[in-house]
Amino acid sequence: MNSAPRRVRIPRELHPVAWWIWAIGLATAASCTSNPLLLASLVAVAWIVVVSCRSDGFWSRSFKLYLWLGLIVIVIRILFRIVLGGVDDGHILFRLPEIPLPDWAAGIRLFGAVSRESLLAGLYDGMRLAALLIAVGAANALANPKRLMKSLPPALYEIGTAMVVAISVIPQLADSATRVKAAQDLRGGPPGRVRGLRRLLVPILEDAFERSLALAAGMDTRGYGRTAGVTGAQRRATGALMLTGLLGVCVGIYAFLDLTAPRWLATPMLAGGVALALLGFILAGRRVGRSRYRPDRWRLPELVVAGSGVLTGAIGWSVARWEPTIAHPGVTSMPEISMLALCGLLVAIVPLFAAPPPLTAAGRARRADLERTVDERERTVDDLEGSRS
Amino acid sequence: MIELRTISFGYDDGTVLDGIDLTVEDGELMLLAGPTGVGKSTLLGVVAGLVPNYSGGTLRGDVLLDGESIIERPARERAHVIGYVGQNPAAWFVTDTVEEELAYGMEQLGLPASTMRRRVEETLDLLGIAELRHRDLRTLSGGQQQRVAIGAVLTCHPRLLVLDEPTSALDPTAAEEVLATITRLVHDLGVSVLIAEHRLERVVPFADRMCLLQRDGSVLVGEPAEVLAEAPIAPPIVELGRIAGWSPLPLTVRDARRRSVELRRRLTPPAAFASSPTGEPSVVAQRLVVAHGRDVALREVSMRLHPGRVTALMGRNGSGKSTLMWTLQGRLRRTSGTLAVAGADTHELKKDGRRERVGLVPQTAADLLYLETVAEECEAADVSAGAATGAGGASEGAAGRCRALLESMAPGIDDAMHPRDLSEGQRLALAVAIVLTAQPPVLLLDEPTRGLDYPAKAALTRALRALAADGHAVLVATHDVEFVAGVADDVVVLAEGEVVSDGPVREVVAESPAFAPQVMKVLGPEWLQVREVADALAGSA
Numbered sequence: 014m015n016s017a018p019r020r021v022r023i024p025r026e027l028h029p030v031a032w033w034i035w036a037i038g039l040a041t042a043a044s045c046t047s048n049p050l051l052l053a054s055l056v057a058v059a060w061i062v063v064v065s066c067r068s069d070g071f072w073s074r075s076f077k078l079y080l081w082l083g084l085i086v087i088v089i090r091i092l093f094r095i096v097l098g099g100v101d102d103g104h105i106l107f108r109l110p111e112i113p114l115p116d117w118a119a120g121i122r123l124f125g126a127v128s129r130e131s132l133l134a135g136l137y138d139g140m141r142l143a144a145l146l147i148a149v150g151a152a153n154a155l156a157n158p159k160r161l162m163k164s165l166p167p168a169l170y171e172i173g174t175a176m177v178v179a180i181s182v183i184p185q186l187a188d189s190a191t192r193v194k195a196a197q198d199l200r201g202g203p204p205g206r207v208r209g210l211r212r213l214l215v216p217i218l219e220d221a222f223e224r225s226l227a228l229a230a231g232m233d234t235r236g237y238g239r240t241a242g243v244t245g246a247q248r249r250a251t252g253a254l255m256l257t258g259l260l261g262v263c264v265g266i267y268a269f270l271d272l273t274a275p276r277w278l279a280t281p282m283l284a285g286g287v288a289l290a291l292l293g294f295i296l297a298g299r300r301v302g303r304s305r306y307r308p309d310r311w312r313l314p315e316l317v318v319a320g321s322g323v324l325t326g327a328i329g330w331s332v333a334r335w336e337p338t339i340a341h342p343g344v345t346s347m348p349e350i351s352m353l354a355l356c357g358l359l360v361a362i363v364p365l366f367a368a369p370p371p372l373t374a375a376g377r378a379r380r381a382d383l384e385r386t387v388d389e390r391e392r393t394v395d396d397l398e399g400s401r402s
Numbered sequence: 403m404i405e406l407r408t409i410s411f412g413y414d415d416g417t418v419l420d421g422i423d424l425t426v427e428d429g430e431l432m433l434l435a436g437p438t439g440v441g442k443s444t445l446l447g448v449v450a451g452l453v454p455n456y457s458g459g460t461l462r463g464d465v466l467l468d469g470e471s472i473i474e475r476p477a478r479e480r481a482h483v484i485g486y487v488g489q490n491p492a493a494w495f496v497t498d499t500v501e502e503e504l505a506y507g508m509e510q511l512g513l514p515a516s517t518m519r520r521r522v523e524e525t526l527d528l529l530g531i532a533e534l535r536h537r538d539l540r541t542l543s544g545g546q547q548q549r550v551a552i553g554a555v556l557t558c559h560p561r562l563l564v565l566d567e568p569t570s571a572l573d574p575t576a577a578e579e580v581l582a583t584i585t586r587l588v589h590d591l592g593v594s595v596l597i598a599e600h601r602l603e604r605v606v607p608f609a610d611r612m613c614l615l616q617r618d619g620s621v622l623v624g625e626p627a628e629v630l631a632e633a634p635i636a637p638p639i640v641e642l643g644r645i646a647g648w649s650p651l652p653l654t655v656r657d658a659r660r661r662s663v664e665l666r667r668r669l670t671p672p673a674a675f676a677s678s679p680t681g682e683p684s685v686v687a688q689r690l691v692v693a694h695g696r697d698v699a700l701r702e703v704s705m706r707l708h709p710g711r712v713t714a715l716m717g718r719n720g721s722g723k724s725t726l727m728w729t730l731q732g733r734l735r736r737t738s739g740t741l742a743v744a745g746a747d748t749h750e751l752k753k754d755g756r757r758e759r760v761g762l763v764p765q766t767a768a769d770l771l772y773l774e775t776v777a778e779e780c781e782a783a784d785v786s787a788g789a790a791t792g793a794g795g796a797s798e799g800a801a802g803r804c805r806a807l808l809e810s811m812a813p814g815i816d817d818a819m820h821p822r823d824l825s826e827g828q829r830l831a832l833a834v835a836i837v838l839t840a841q842p843p844v845l846l847l848d849e850p851t852r853g854l855d856y857p858a859k860a861a862l863t864r865a866l867r868a869l870a871a872d873g874h875a876v877l878v879a880t881h882d883v884e885f886v887a888g889v890a891d892d893v894v895v896l897a898e899g900e901v902v903s904d905g906p907v908r909e910v911v912a913e914s915p916a917f918a919p920q921v922m923k924v925l926g927p928e929w930l931q932v933r934e935v936a937d938a939l940a941g942s943a
Contacts, residue, residue: 159498178496184540195733196769198753199762200836201786215772219822224493230456231494235555236481236510304512306505307519377536 024370026068029156030164031315036152038322039361042329043144046340048348051332051358052140056083058361059151066364067154068371079150083143090139094131096123103128133344160309166294170303174237178228182221189220239303247296254293261286314367321363328357403428403594404484404562409448409463410619411441418444418459420619426562426596431588433605433626434598436615437635438855439825442598443489445615446566449596450486451477482511485555486564490571491547492540500542500550501526501535507558518557525553529583544719545576549583556587563587565597569604570852573718573881574916577604584608600855603637603884603920606630607654627651635856638884639920641932645939658924669938671928678906679708679892684843684875685730690739692722692729692899699725701899702739707844707875712866714886714907715879716917717896723879724765726896727846730877731762744843761837762846763830768822770833776824777817779832780804783839808835811865827858831865844875851882863889887911887919887930 036059043055060080067073095109111125158180162173193216232238265283268274332354333340342348404426411419418441426432434442447453454461455476465473472480485507488494497503504525508518526532529549534542542550548568555563565584569577585608587593599605606612612626614633622629627650630640639658643651646665652658685707692700699722707713715723728734730741732748733756741747743759751759764770773779783804808815812831821829830850838845847866851859859882866889870876880886886893886907893910895903895917903910911917912927921929929935 192764192766193769195728196764196766197772198733199731199757199764200770200783201754201757201840212772216769219768226456227488227490227493228496230452230477231488232496233455233477234450234452234481234484234486234488235496235507236478236558237496239478239481239510304509304515304518306502306509306515306522308515372536374536 022370024372026157026160026309026372027066027155027318027368028164028309028311028315029158029161031311031319032156033152033161034319035322035325035361035364036148036155038324038326038329039151040145040148041326042357042361043141043148045329045333046354047137047141048340048342048350048354049137049140050348050350051340051354052137052144054350054358055144055361056147058358059147062362062364062368063151063154066368066371068157069373070157072156072158073154076150076154079147079153082150083147086143086146087136087139090142091132091135094135095127097121103130105129106132130344137344163305164309182225185224186217186221189217189224193217193220251293251296254289254296258286258288258290258293261289314369317367318364321360321367325357325361328353328360332357403468404449404596405466405469406445406448407464407466409445409461409465411444411448411453411459411461413459417619419448419615422463422619422621424613424621424623426594428561428594429588429592430610431585431595431597431608433602433609433612434596434615435602435612435629435633435635437617438600438827438853438858440615440617441619442615443566446486446564446596446598449562450484450564451475451480452486478510481507481560482558483560484562484564485552485558485560487548487551487555487566487568489566491551494551495539495547495554498539499535500531500537500539503539503550503554504557507554511558521557521559525557528556528587529553543576544571545573545579548572548576548580552580552583552587556593560593562594562596565595567598567600567853570600571719571849574883576719577601577881581605581608600853601637601882601884602630602635603639606637606640626653637920638932639924642921642924642935645932645936655920655923658920662924666925669925669929669935671926679706679711681709683708684744685877686740686742687730688740690726690729690741691737692725692734693737694725699899700729700736703896703899703901704739705894705901705904707877709843709873709875710870711891712870712876712878712889713892713894714890715877715894715896716881716883716886717902721896722899723896724848725899727762727848727877727879730844730846731760732756757837757840757842759842760844760846761834761840761842763833763837763848763850765848765852767830767833767850770836771821771829774820775817776808776815776819776821776832777805779821779836780808780839783836787839787841803841804835804839807838808832810868811835812861825858826853827855827861830854830862834865838869843873845869845877847876847878849879849881851880851885859885860888883911883917883919886917887921888933893917 039055039059043052046052060076063076067076105126105128108126109124112123114121114123159177162177165173190213193213196216197212261282263286265279265281265286268276268278269280269283332351336351336353339349339351339354406422406424409419409422409424410417422445424432424445434445436442444453444457447457448461448465451472453459461473463473464471467480467483477486495503496506501522504522505518508521513521526535529552531546531549531553534546534550539547539550552563552565552568563584568584569580572580581604584595584597588595588608597605597609606626609626611623612629614622614629616622622632630636630651630653631644631649633640636644639653639655640651642658643661646662648658648661652661683706685705687706688704689702690700690704691698691702703722703726705713705726715726717723725734729736730743730748732741732743732751735749741749746755746759748756748759771779773782781804784801787803788801808831811834812828815824815828815832821832824832834845834847834850850862854862863885866876866878870891878886878889890907892905893903893907894901895910895914903913908927908930911919911930912922915923919930921932921935925935
């Protein structure tokens with residue numbers, strides 16, 4: 014009976030920022046290469062991780078959409094090559110009748126010969142874009158958007174709240190649209206598109222307006238926006254700090270990228286701007302009399318997942334830098350994969366083992382069952398002991 | 403602890419509250435009652451700090467908390483003392499799971515994380531919603547949502563709980579649950595409660611004191627039994643007490659039952675007339691099965707509606723009442739079963755054809771309305787009805803029909819009023835009139851009694867009886883047992899999409915304690931309404 018207790022991984026949600034870092038790493042790697050084998054493997058890695066690590070929230074179901082979007086991007090890229098990309102060199106696969114264009118459109122050809130090389134170039138290009146999209150899609154499916162908003166620094170709390178509310182309004186609008194449509198069918202009405210639209214819009218907008226007023230009142234009665242003794246002057250000071258800081262950052266970035274701008278505008282401005290904005294953040298954060306219920310904390314799995322993303326991105330970049338034939342094999346030769354690239358893929362799949370099991374309704378039910386059985390067993394043991402004594 | 407001093411509130415064109423003085427003591431359950439539109443919600447808003455910030459208008463007077471004036475403080479600065487739960491909790495939810503909603507208020511107050519964790523667990527247990535903790539708020543039933551909304555303000559440990567009609571949208575059992583929860587809070591935690599409610603019969607037994615708002619903007623405060631002796635609005639049990647001349651008035655079924663021994667001896671039960679339906683039924687539905695995706699909403703429901711009879715459709719929230727209505731109307735597709743409304747299957751018909759056979763008034767009657775004045779709404783209804791019957795020009799066939807219907811149900815509505823400015827009862831009457839303009843033989847109403855006070859419900863009862871007398875077959879979905887006792891000939895009770903009982907109103911409600919009206923509980927199964935008792939007494943005298 015005495016078996017060693019098996020190590021149990023506690024299901025929980027991973028910090029959404031960790032997922033985003035991982036996905037951005039994947040996207041970086043994807044943007045550094047046009048090797049179809051690498052791109053396809055990256056998409057496969059994203060897919061496997063999403064399928065095994067996503068929870069059962071509504072956002073988790075969005076991944077399929079991104080897969081379709083990727084496919085559509087690839088198809089469009091290839092079609093464009095066929096429509097516009099008539100070339101005479103390379104291996105011609107088939108010829109379409111070319112449509113003659115007037116002189117002013119010189120340089121553009123419609124249809125004509127289609128070569129294997131141009132199709133492959135279109136395919137590779139499309140795959141790169143698709144891989145980028147799918148990496149973003151993976152982040153969307155894995156990271157709870159509402160928790161992401163909540164991880165914003167306190168200074169951006171208001172913006173975060175506004176976005177959370179906006180997210181929740183969309184399904185409500187859809188609900189009220191169906192309801193009003195059904196209701197309006199119950200009474201006949203003057204035909205005509207404009208008046209028909211009005212019949213739907215007026216009740217829906219009235220409903221939405223009432224709802225938002227109710228929500229605002231609800232948030233107000235629950236204490237949203239309590240000032241906690243901050244004076245107007247303090248508020249204005251933080252606001253000014255943030256604005257000046259952000260302005261400085263903008264100027265700095267511009268000067269940094271535009272090499273003709275005076276150098277003293279570049280790094281010093283950037284640094285100064287960041288410092289001012291940070292100061293503003295900290296001041297604003299200090300005046301917030303708010304706390305967080307069960308905040309997401311950075312623990313080992315978060316660090317591993319984020320690290321695997323960063324490492325994948327770095328490896329992708331180094332492959333492009335030092336092994337250009339692997340990263341961009343061109344359309345004439347067979348693409349290959351190097352040891353380094355393979356390492357990058359392996360690193361990207363680490364979340365599969367590092368991330369905690371996702372929270373799902375089924376998992377919760379199982380846990381509740383488990384607790385109940387444990388309770389009952391304990392009770393039986395207690396009863397037995399009670400009867401013995 | 404909280405004291406309102408000469409509170410006056412009004413808009414430019416009229417006064418809503420006029421010089422109101424009201425005190426709520428520590429640990430007291432104060433019931434706020436009054437006819438619709440008299441300003442109950444406004445008064446609660448004043449206490450919570452939402453009026454005039456969210457309503458406009460001018461507010462005068464003072465609100466004192468333990469002797470300190472708080473009238474200048476906005477609602478958010480009162481959140482730690484006063485917990486406010488609005489009329490439609492679903493619209494007030496800020497987050498999307500139960501647990502986060504419970505924590506939201508505490509986050510705003512900046513409580514430490516460990517305190518929040520502890521209070522969330524305690525509140526989940528206190529309200530009996532522990533198993534719902536991870537659920538999406540929108541998937542909860544009405545009663546569960548209401549309890550979560552109460553829990554969400556309770557976690558901040560307010561000293562006063564302000565509740566605006568917490569049970570108006572709930573079925574009798576869910577309403578009992580919520581009220582039981584509230585009384586438990588009063589008794590166990592010593593929270594003061596200020597509660598506004600239409601259906602007094604449910605709350606009066608629990609109330610310590612009662613505040614009656616009157617049409618002229620003044621209040622009457624006192625023991626519930628004293629206040630109700632004079633009140634224009636009264637639950638059936640109080641009306642019964644008035645007729646029988648009991649003093650003090652009984653407030654609970656138990657009181658009345660003990661008091662009624664002598665009355666019962668005096669009364670001769672009315673002749674048991676079993677009115678059975680005659681003639682051809684307008685609606686014959688057999689073994690209807692309807693599914694939303696994989697969830698089966700109706701399981702082999704069979705029912706008949708006869709012209710000249712009002713049938714009440716009862717059952718918990720989510721038992722399939724609305725689904726059945728929309729299926730009879732023809733919008734929802736059924737998986738199997740047959741349906742004949744005036745000889746035709748409505749699902750096969752076009753929209754116009756459906757309208758001529760079935761009129762349905764949906765749960766939110768306002769969804770039907772989209773024009774600026776009552777007159778325009780009526781005209782639009784006439785035009786479409788005229789066009790549908792093909793009676794020549796635009797409105798010849800039906801000119802003025804809608805307006806006449808409206809006048810017969812709710813006389814004296816100004817043509818130039820905006821539909822949104824009408825009272826709940828008037829707006830409902832307008833929606834019914836619009837739907838009836840197409841002259842359907844069958845009328846379906848989905849929860850029409852929501853938000854109606856006793857006079858408005860009495861008006862609705864009269865209107866529905868008149869429609870039935872005209873030969874309409876009427877089906878009303880409702881939770882209100884007293885309304886059912888007054889209006890219905892037959893009752894159908896649904897549970898989980900199945901018909902659990904079906905028959906004449908007396909038999910069905912007599913079988914079930916949850917659905918029995920108060921008069922029946924007091925005097926026995928022969929009696930349904932106060933009116934019958936009054937008639938019997940008048941006859942014997």
